[in-house]
Amino acid sequence: MSRTRVVVTGLGTSSPLGGDVESTWDGLVAGRSGVRPITEDWVEDLPVKIAGTAAVDPTQVLERVKARRLDRSSQLAMVAAMEAWKDSGLDAAQASGDLDGDRVGVAMASGIGGVNTLLANYDTLTAKGPRRVSPLAVPMLMPNAPAANISLYVGARAAVNTPVSACASGNEGIALAIDQIRLGRADVVVAGGTEAAIHPLPMAAFANMMALSKNTSDPTTVSRPWDTGRDGFVLGEGAGVLVLESEEHAKARGARIYAEVLGAGITADSHDIAQPDPAGRGGSRAIKRALLESEIDPSAIRHVNAHATSTPQGDIAEGLMLHATLGAHVGDVVVTSTKSMTGHLLGGAGALEAIATVLALHHRVVPPTINLDDLDPQVELDIATTARDLPSGQIAALNNSFGFGGANVAVAFGSV
16 A cells, blocks of 8 residues: 555534534533533433433534434534535535546444434334335434435545444544555545434433443533443434545645544454453554554654543553553553543444544643543553543544454554
8 A cells, every 4th residue: 555645624413512613612621511411302211311312413503404314423423524525625616517526435323323313204104004114214223324415415426335343343444545646546635424323212222231321410420431431332423524635635725634543453362242351452452553554653743532431341452452552652642531521322432532633733732531530440541530631742632432242443643
């Protein structure tokens, strides 16, 4: 594979903290939680009644007819993609005919897909019969619907892919985008992840497998990575989209560059369908591969946006991974978990956290981990509990994602 340099030129999101990048980033740096009570009637019988719901309903942003033809996961993805595409300046190139769609791709991930559409149409089938099922149900519920709709919006005619690797999906979309550009298959790839699974069935399933926190205190305090009082994650929803380009293509059009995407590592645990390897060996290999592909020394890493979901076992395993891969340099690394504020966006998590990682390098500020009142003694990391400055000069950062099935993805970003 070539050593083509890949850069980030556009960012977009719809998250529990805001309907765009600016409001989301402001919320992250301020340490504001986007976790809130669920207000729908269906929550009454559930053991968990809170979630990181999107701060801005995507139907308020999209055209009404368009929104009705999209599952909520695709709605959130489209809002984020529209912002990222405009932010990159490629919308103007597309409008003027100066963008070659044959060289534009999409790698938009989802962990579950259009679960709301699937279950709503099943309810319709059982209550009203097959003739009342929507003819748009399949194009709305298929996991690649967000990627396909984004490709139509940006006119992408290179590969349009949908990685599905549970909670590692969004980060895997970014890793795939790097490969597409370095293999010469595209000059531009719109990459990221989305999820909208705040629905009684997945929430009941997660709760029954003891994955969700059942803490009934103030919702804003429930997601608490690395704290001794953590007891499970908080489900969130949203999307994150990054526009990645070859450096040559970006500079030729005078694009603003946020950061460089240095490399990625993808591995599997082969340990358990739901639990991570307690020693963190698979995740360690992913980080090592990201460093190797990036051609950087562990000492270059000065920030890690950790996967840390607020589960008892997973948070410990990730700490072991960082010690195993960064060694003596781990004490120089400022670590944070933005899930403390957003909850866990499943397939959208890695993409939203990639945006946070890119902006941390761009602004030289690490958002805090909130609700960390009593650090687990098994975790020996420098965790930011207030916003922290990063040093000047050339530095790098890691964004980690780990998912059910033993999926591990680490992506390394560099400052510019």
